[in-house]
Amino acid sequence: MKVKLLRSLTIGYLLVPNLLYYFFWTKTAIAAVWILLLLAAFATVLMSGNFNSDARPALIIKDLGVLTAIALLITFVSGAAGLSYQTFDYWCHNTKFYELFKYEWPIRIPQDGPVISYYYGYYVVPALIFKWLGGINETVIFVWTALGFFLGIAWVYLALNKNIIFTLLATAVGDTPHVIKTVFYKFTHMWYQMGDFGLESWSNFENLLWVPNQVIPTLMIGGMFVYLLKNKLDVEYIVLPIALTFWWAVFPAFTSGLLTAIVIVRKWLLAGLRLDWALVFRHVILPFLCCLPMLLFLTSHEEPPISGFIWQFPDSMPSRVIEYIVNIGINLVVFFFCYRYFSTRQTSPMDAFPFYLILFFFMVFPIYRVGKVNDFLFRGLMPYLIITGIYVFYPFTVVPWQDSWRMLRKSFLQLAFFAVMASCSFIAIGRVVRSLRVNVVTKQYFPDRVVFDPIPYDAYPNIYEVLRDKWSQREADQYLGKKDSFYELKMAPSNPSDN
Template identity: 65%
Template sequence: MNIRSLRGLSLGYLLLPNLIFFYFWTNVGIAVAGIVLLLYLFASILMQSSPVSETVLNSKDLLLLTIVALIVTFMSGVSGLSYQTFDYWCHNTKFYELFKYNWPIRIPLDGPVISYYYGYYVVPAIFSKLTGSISETFIFLWTFVGFFLGISWVYMVLNKKMLFVLLAMAIGDTPHVVKTVFYKLTGELYEFGDFGIESWSNFENLLWVPNQVIPTLIIGGMFVYILKNRLPLENIVFPVALTFWWAVFPAFTSGLLAGLLIIRKWLLAGFRLDWKLVINSVILPFLACLPVLIFFLSHEEAPISGFIWQFPDSMPSRVIEYSINIGLNLLIFYLAFKHFRSERQRALPAIPFFLILAFIMIFPIYRIGKVNDFLFRGLMPYLLIVGMYLFYPLASVPAVNAWNMVRKSAYSMALFALLASCCLIAAGRFVRSMKVNVVTQRIMPEKTGFQPIPYDAYANIYEVLKDKWTQLEADQYLGKKDSFYELKMAPAKPFDNSK
């Protein structure tokens, strides 16, 4: 498989749910325009010449990627095969409501459309409607394909070094390791508030939000591949635009990063631009995702938001929390980048890396969401890109040379140890999934106690959020009757596609 094939499959994977959005979630006029525009953009990309496709994935690479993607999919908990985090009450309920009810989902049934990101769920839901029951096999396969494509991009960027791919996915969890050690020795380092100021690696997030990690891996890997091969930055806009229906916060932060870098590029060029490229690669993709963005603005209640000092938590404790969870990562990232950066590393421009560090430093001071979802999910693309930047120098040389770079001095070894320590959390999650799964439940049920979370325990996402989380979190996804989306964009009535 070459890059052209990987690009086409990845964009097709992200595209399919967007076509479904326009078909079911918008009126006829917008649906026709949106579907035609998306297909035009997709076809235009497929007809482009292959971008720097000298490197290919051979049969050995594909086998390794298949094995890793299967393990990651199994670990994620989808289809109830292994340990499931609390968020699976939401995931499984979304599959159920999409399977059972007409689209778009309205709560109440004669009310406004609920404003939720269903990108990951709609393709398995359509298959389930066709077969007459929720298909866990299809859910697993759909998720596996997403992880396979996303990991393949990171694998290509890091020169087919799977060890560094896994480490890049785990970047960001070092503070969790430090806190765990200190908790065993001295107890808690700070007082926990109503929401967290911390980042979770993509590896940790895949246990909670595989629906958001999949597009993050794809667009993050694509982005660094573009930087590495000096391709037009504008090429990342369409993949990011397709991601909003999947994962709004990762799409927003990725779009912000790409947007600033593209504007900088245009400024340096004195706005002497290839306008055909600008229109096809920037303006049209933005127009294609605009209906999704308007749809997300149709909430009855806005999510909790504000600067962290506007909430009644202990500010001294918040400063400590920020210093440990954010400051420690920033320090490690900066020192490792400066130390391991070499002539080979200069294939990756420094400005995107330092811009990401600035975002990681600034974003935590503003809260969005009950548990600060914006920070937990929005930093996912940044941490993945940082991971690829930090391990790229080591992945660009033979293993012997990489080892020599690491053991060159005590300082080098200490830095690498801090970077690699992030994998301890991921390793623990892997061990847990091996201990708690459907197989161990059958062999030793008295020790495992594993019961997959049901799909039909709640009628819809509103009910599960109200019961398992809070009324506030349930209300924030309800649609608004007089929103622009309801008045101008929504279909007149739900399509009759119930089972």
């Protein structure tokens, strides 16, 4: 598989749900214009020759087999389609599939109220197929999810020179503090008091058990971003995938968009603003225009999410400081020194600016809370963690493993930092083991020893009811649409379907 084909498939995968959004969630005139804009943006992808060179890494049959196996495994581990252990968030995932299958689009709560403001990118394609089939089909969910993971992992795999071990390690980056805390909890009490929300990062692997809908585009963006940097391609090519991701995952799209915007502006300034305006229009301005109505839709909430600086909430600040040092500080130190030690062995290292910019964001984002459980931090850091993982492990993929091992043995400090960095995989390994122990097969053969009941799809009529019952009234209200919002007044379909 050529890299250009992979890019076309990836953007096509992200694109189709966006086409459905404009077709069903906006007025006919808006839908007609923006569907044409999206198709024009996709046409620039198909016509681009920058990914066509034979010098670019290609995926051969062996690579496709490895990636398929990994995609199937992590889809199984994620709990999608109810095959293995499912986290609490599947009450939401399954309800979204059900409401999109049962009701006409766009969904309004109450029936005569405004359109609910939720990101349905992951769900709408399977839900449309359910409508054609006349019922929810878990095979469709599994295949759609596995395809997304295949495309996402493929980009990380290419960025890491097709080394599957370091590809998997990169997905687990961010969980080192969790490992350290787990070890020390065996011998000591908790280091800090748990508050109403957390100040910590979860790796992409950990997040795929909770939000596979957000991990899929995150892997695509993170892997493609580094691939562009590694191959000295125009970073503007990442803008379209990010623009398409807002319908899938708001916080990862925002944080990756912020990173990309700064990197691009810096590039333009260093070039003295002597720009290729055709490229700027096709790959920056056009994608931004494509997602503008989506941004207006996502801001049409009746109630804003809980937000504010961490010292504005009634928690123990000394405990918060300790929590920050343990969960954020340890990662910052490990990331910084691992990169400094390992990147020196590269003859042609990647631009370090994005890496250090990520460390800066990683340091400052935790001081501001957004969401009941601080969703902005848990989800927003996902693109930064996958990019960091690629940056740190990349030096080990450019030489044979024997040379890497020889280099590590020369310095105890380097070996120690590598071991600490790689320890993040322990959490991921534990999640895989749990899924292999708790699933539909083990439940069937060992019913007395395995407790597993897949979360139903139709337990609640809509996302509002499940959030109100399983989470809180505040969290349910924040996704209700706003009657006098610009989206509701100017963009929403004038004759809403009966829900």
